[in-house]
Amino acid sequence: MSTYDPQVILEKMLGNIPDSYAKTVGFPMYDLTAAFAIEAADLYERADIIEAKLDIENLSGDELTRRVYQLTGIKRRPAVFAVGEVTVTGKGLVPRGSLFSTPDNIQYKTTQAANVVDSGKIPIQAVIAGESGNVGAGSITKIPVTIAGITAVTNEAPTRNGYRQESDEELKKRFYDELQKPIVSGNKAHYELWAKEVAGVGEAKCFALAFGENTVEVCIIGNDGQPASTELIQAVQKYIDPDSSGRGEGQAPAGAYCTVTTATKKELNLTATLVLLEGYELADVQEAVKQAITEELKEKAFQVAYISYAALANIIFTTPGVIDYQNLTINEGTANIPVGEREVATLGTVMFSE
Numbered sequence: 001m002s003t004y005d006p007q008v009i010l011e012k013m014l015g016n017i018p019d020s021y022a023k024t025v026g027f028p029m030y031d032l033t034a035a036f037a038i039e040a041a042d043l044y045e046r047a048d049i050i051e052a053k054l055d056i057e058n059l060s061g062d063e064l065t066r067r068v069y070q071l072t073g074i075k076r077r078p079a080v081f082a083v084g085e086v087t088v089t090g091k092g093l094v095p096r097g098s099l100f101s102t103p104d105n106i107q108y109k110t111t112q113a114a115n116v117v118d119s120g121k122i123p124i125q126a127v128i129a130g131e132s133g134n135v136g137a138g139s140i141t142k143i144p145v146t147i148a149g150i151t152a153v154t155n156e157a158p159t160r161n162g163y164r165q166e167s168d169e170e171l172k173k174r175f176y177d178e179l180q181k182p183i184v185s186g187n188k189a190h191y192e193l194w195a196k197e198v199a200g201v202g203e204a205k206c207f208a209l210a211f212g213e214n215t216v217e218v219c220i221i222g223n224d225g226q227p228a229s230t231e232l233i234q235a236v237q238k239y240i241d242p243d244s245s246g247r248g249e250g251q252a253p254a255g256a257y258c259t260v261t262t263a264t265k266k267e268l269n270l271t272a273t274l275v276l277l278e279g280y281e282l283a284d285v286q287e288a289v290k291q292a293i294t295e296e297l298k299e300k301a302f303q304v305a306y307i308s309y310a311a312l313a314n315i316i317f318t319t320p321g322v323i324d325y326q327n328l329t330i331n332e333g334t335a336n337i338p339v340g341e342r343e344v345a346t347l348g349t350v351m352f353s354e
Contacts, residue, residue, distance in 0.1 A: 004044045010037035056175060060168050068171055072178045076171050077199040077223075082126040082133025082162030083231065084108070084155055086140055089119045092149025100124065100153050101142045102135055108159070116150065124155075126162055131224060133162035161229040163200035163222055170202075170223065186253045191218050191240065194251040195260070198236045201228070203302035205341065214246070216258045221344050225298030228262040236260045266339050267348035268297075268307065272316060272328040274352050280321030286352045289319050297345050307337040307345045 013033050014023050021029045052058045059067055065076045086100055086108070094114045101107040108124040116122075124140075126133030140155040166174075174196055181189040188206040195204035195218050202223035210217035220236055222228045228236075237243075241250045241258035248254030270293075276285060292315045300307065309330055316325050330337055339345050 004041045006034070006037045006041045009040050009044075010034050013037060056172060064168055064171060068175045072175060074171070074174055074178060074197075077166035077197070077201070079129035079165040080161060080163040080200040080232075081129045082108075082131075082135075082159045083111075084124055084140075084157065084159030085121050086110075086124050086153050086155050087119055087121050088114070088116050088150055089152040090147075090150035091117055092147060094120075094122060094147055094150060098147055099127070099144045100140050101144050102139045103142060105142075105144075106132055106135060106139075107144065108133070108140060124159070126159065129162070130164050131162050133159055135159050161200070161231040163224065163232070166199075166223065186256055191216055191252070191258065194218075194240050195220050195236050198232070198239050200232045201236060202298075204236075205302060207341075211257070211259060214255055214257055216252070216256055217261055218258060219261045219263055219342050221263050221301055225294070225301045225344065226346060227265055227344060233260050233262055261342070263302070263342050263344040264340075266337070266343040266345045268293075268312075268330055268337060268345055269332075269348040269350075270312070270328070270330055271351045272353075273326045274316070274322055274354055275324040275326075276354060277321050277323055282352060282354055285319060285321045286350055288321075289316055289352070290347060290350050292319060293350075294347050297347060301344050304339065306339055309334060309336050 010033060013036070014030070017023055017029065017033070023029050023033075053063070056064070056067060068074050068076070088094055092115075094110060094116055096110055096113045098110045099107055100110075107127040109127055111123045111125050114120050114122045135155075136158050137156055138154055140153060140159075143150060143153055174193075177189075177193065183189045183193055188208060191206040192204045195201055200222055202221045202225060204218055204220045207217040207219065209215060218236065218240065220228045220233065222232060237258075237260040239250055240260065241252040241256070244257050244259050246252075246255055246257040250258075252258045274282065274285065276282065293312060296311065296315060297307070307330075312330060313325070313328055316322060316328065328334070337345065
């Protein structure tokens, strides 16, 4: 029986009432106490919920966003809109805000008007912020709303710079960093904090005196665990030290010249022979392994000096459908893969066989 069961509370309350009162069922003392016990049980449960919310670990979503901001002034980083360029065919005016889309209805709007004669290139932005806006070349081929004189559209290059909203765990990590790391004006922790205040940034490392006296390098990656896009690098540069001027126009103190860079990819290429349970397809298992390893590399990005061979082997072995594996190689070897200070490990090719 629960601690907050009304019957338990009722029995405790009746036990505290002198026996000189009639306390059995049907008497006023019993009926009044029983009614209060029901409400008291609800109050106890609500008090527990409120107490739990005092611990930041028990919060999520909007509640976490509000509490972190109230305590530290840290704001949850929003999702970032993917951007790119489309080539439009036809003859006519394409107004700003015109819609184009992929066959599965990922939509983009033009960010400026263009008068097209035969063909022309127009900058676009995804309608919905986030990673879904990052699509490959040749993906944007539909015109949802007819534009007079325009007959076709495509994107010759992939769209880019779409980043998801900061997750609860990432926001909590920044909250704890704010409380636990010694942040003073212009120290390494402060530069890393500034970089991670920009939407789309996953992790950041600060290198003092990277380019000489009074210089600082801030190396970043996106929250997708990949090297940052040009737009994201520029956004962080503008926020910390516009144009590396050292004039103190951004967050950096005057006299400190900050240059924002991004990590270099360290691709991991895997091969192995798998033994599968009956009913499992190699292609499905391979895709599940790729997704699991990608998440593992995101979690480890900018956190470790090497990627463990054993850890990746364990991911393969524990993937549903795998009985065993043989001849696993990572970059043609069977050793841990070192990752440099300015490198981020990413998944390259995965080639499994049975």
